[in-house]
Amino acid sequence: xxxxxxxVQSHDVADAHRRPTGDDMLVERxxxxxxxxxxxxxxAHSARVYALCLRLTGDAVQAVELAQDVxxxxxxxxxxxxxxxxxxxxxxxxxxNAMLTKRRGDQRRSARVALADDDEDDARDLAAGSSxxxxxxxxxxxxxxxxxxPPGVRRAFVLHDVEGYTHEEIAEMTGLASGTLRAQLxxxxxxxxxxxxx
Amino acid sequence: MTANVDHLTFDQLCELADAPADAAWSETWxxxxxxxxxxxxxxxxxxxxxxxxxxxxxxxxxPPELWTGIRAGLTPRARAARALRxxxxxxxxxxxxxxxxxxxxxLTMLAMRxxxxxxxxxxxxxxxxxxxxxxPSTGQLPAQLASAELGYARSVDALxxxxxxxxxxxxxxxxxxxxxxxxxxxxxxxxxxxxxxRDPGNGVLQQIFTSNYERKIDLLxxxxxxxxxx
Numbered sequence: 001x002x003x004x005x006x007x008v009q010s011h012d013v014a015d016a017h018r019r020p021t022g023d024d025m026l027v028e029r030x031x032x033x034x035x036x037x038x039x040x041x042x043x044a045h046s047a048r049v050y051a052l053c054l055r056l057t058g059d060a061v062q063a064v065e066l067a068q069d070v071x072x073x074x075x076x077x078x079x080x081x082x083x084x085x086x087x088x089x090x091x092x093x094x095x096x097n098a099m100l101t102k103r104r105g106d107q108r109r110s111a112r113v114a115l116a117d118d119d120e121d122d123a124r125d126l127a128a129g130s131s132x133x134x135x136x137x138x139x140x141x142x143x144x145x146x147x148x149x150p151p152g153v154r155r156a157f158v159l160h161d162v163e164g165y166t167h168e169e170i171a172e173m174t175g176l177a178s179g180t181l182r183a184q185l186x187x188x189x190x191x192x193x194x195x196x197x198x
Numbered sequence: 199m200t201a202n203v204d205h206l207t208f209d210q211l212c213e214l215a216d217a218p219a220d221a222a223w224s225e226t227w228x229x230x231x232x233x234x235x236x237x238x239x240x241x242x243x244x245x246x247x248x249x250x251x252x253x254x255x256x257x258x259x260x261p262p263e264l265w266t267g268i269r270a271g272l273t274p275r276a277r278a279a280r281a282l283r284x285x286x287x288x289x290x291x292x293x294x295x296x297x298x299x300x301x302x303x304x305l306t307m308l309a310m311r312x313x314x315x316x317x318x319x320x321x322x323x324x325x326x327x328x329x330x331x332x333x334p335s336t337g338q339l340p341a342q343l344a345s346a347e348l349g350y351a352r353s354v355d356a357l358x359x360x361x362x363x364x365x366x367x368x369x370x371x372x373x374x375x376x377x378x379x380x381x382x383x384x385x386x387x388x389x390x391x392x393x394x395x396r397d398p399g400n401g402v403l404q405q406i407f408t409s410n411y412e413r414k415i416d417l418l419x420x421x422x423x424x425x426x427x428x
Contacts, residue, residue, distance in 0.1 A: 035272060042265060047257035054258055064264055072271040097423060142250055161251040175357060175419035176412075177349030186212045193243045 023087040031078045038078075041087065042071055049091050055158040056099045058147035069098045096159070096173045103151060145195040149188055156181050157188035206230060206237045215244040339391065340398050343407060350411040357418035364422060376421045383414040 023044070029037035049070055054063040073094050081090055146154060146162075155174070159165045160181075167178045174181070206214070206227055214231065217224045231237045339347060365373060390407040397403060 035269070038272070039265065039269075042268065046260050046264065050260035050264070051256055051258035064261060064267070067260060067264055068267045068271065071268045075268075075272050100419075101423070142247075142254065157251075161248060162254055163256075164252070171353060172356060175353055175415045177346065177353050177415075179346055179349045180412075186209050189212060189244060189247060190208055192247055193240075196247070197243070 024083060027078060027081055027083075027087065030075070038075055041074075045088055045091055046071075048088060049095060052092060052095050052158070052163065053099075055146060055162060056095065056155055058149070058151075058154060066095065066098055066102065069102070070095045073098060092163070093173055096155070099155065100174065142192070142196065145192050148195070149191055153184045153188040153191065156184035157192070160185050161189075205234065206240075208240070211237065211240050211244055215241060215248060338398075339394060339407075340404070343394070343404060346408060347411070350408075350415065353415050354411075354418065357415065357422055360422045361418060368421075368424065372424065376417070379417055380414065383410065383417060386410045387414065 023041065026037045026041045026044075030041060046067070050063060050067045053066040053070065054060065057063045057066055070091060074091060077094070081087070085093075146157065149157065156170065159170045159173070160167070165173070167181055170176075170181050171178045210227055211231075214224055214227050231241050338344070361376075368376075387407065387410045390403060390410055394400065394403050394407055
């Protein structure tokens with residue numbers, strides 16, 4: 001299908017998780033403060049990280065901020081990288097954490113007080129037509145429709161259906177119960193089907 | 199057989215779309231979908247959505263200025279500024295948990311009082327007013343909540359293990375704050391559970407109960423973020 005996101009480029013990325021040797025060497029150099037090595041890591045992984053950030057935030061400006069945060073956090077946490085997961089997976093986890101942290105900050109700033117799960121609120125808002133995602137009905141393709149989903153359900157959909165993580169992996173990354181994630185994922189699919197059928 | 203089966207729910211259709219084609223548990227649902235045009239259409243839409251999603255490009259070229267911003271953030275001065283912000287967040291963490299615990303406790307009390315007032319009003323309106331009886335205290339959660347609690351418990355255990363592993367990298371004062379906050383969160387959960395045992399059908403209490411768990415998980419997650427891997 002054609003994408004509404006003009007920045008989206010087709011690449012074969014099946015080998016994105018298979019760069020352990022080169023990455024390990026670069027990580028080792030970067031740990032010693034070698035910024036050039038870190039830039040090479042950035043060049044190798046920035047397109048995947050940025051794609052994830054773009055889909056998690058649904059906004060190009062926020063995606064740049066988030067991706068920037070991800071790589072700065074990664075630089076600071078290089079000494080913690082133990083090579084158990086690939087660099088790509090490690091960066092993805094940092095991206096999800098950074099996204100969650102950012103969202104909490106946004107919520108604090110807007111002084112929202114809610115007992116119910118915020119993501120459920122988002123879904124209810126969408127149903128009521130009062131959320132920023134109310135234009136989901138005008139979406140003309142999948143990318144735009146995903147970008148228009150409420151943040152919580154979008155995160156579940158992007159991580160599971162686009163990135164291919166399992167429920168258990170997402171639960172570990174986000175700290176949410178798998179039942180909650182399942183509900184968010186189903187809600188995302190329902191909203192997307194509705195949007196794409198219009 | 200399938201003629202007697204009601205339409206599949208959207209959740210069931212999602213489970214079906216995710217299940218392997220030969221999953222034994224899905225046989226009845228698949229049989230129904232094969233004979234029901236409405237369910238078959240929804241299942242087709244779900245399958246199509248999954249296929250299109252999996253084909254989306256995994257890479258998007260970032261704007262050139264992204265690296266410039268990152269490069270500027272790697273300087274010692276920028277790092278020092280972020281460290282200061284992190285210190286501030288430790289205090290916010292403790293304050294947030296205390297606030298949640300206090301408000302949760304107050305809401306539990308309000309929810310119970312609201313239900314008590316409603317019960318008293320209903321009792322008073324009955325002509326043959328028998329002595330009011332309270333709901334039996336079984337100490338058990340409704341099945342749906344008990345199931346949700348299992349999921350929460352797994353998340354809590356996993357995060358707790360991670361936190362314990364990284365505990366040594368945290369300052370003693372931070373560990374004490376986190377532990378104190380966890381005890382408060384546990385007390386809030388216990389209080390909601392106790393209230394639910396007396397009034398298992400109270401939707402507000404059910405929501406408070408699950409919200410308390412969500413917040414405990416959030417606290418644990420934030421604490422593990424503060425603690426780098428050792």
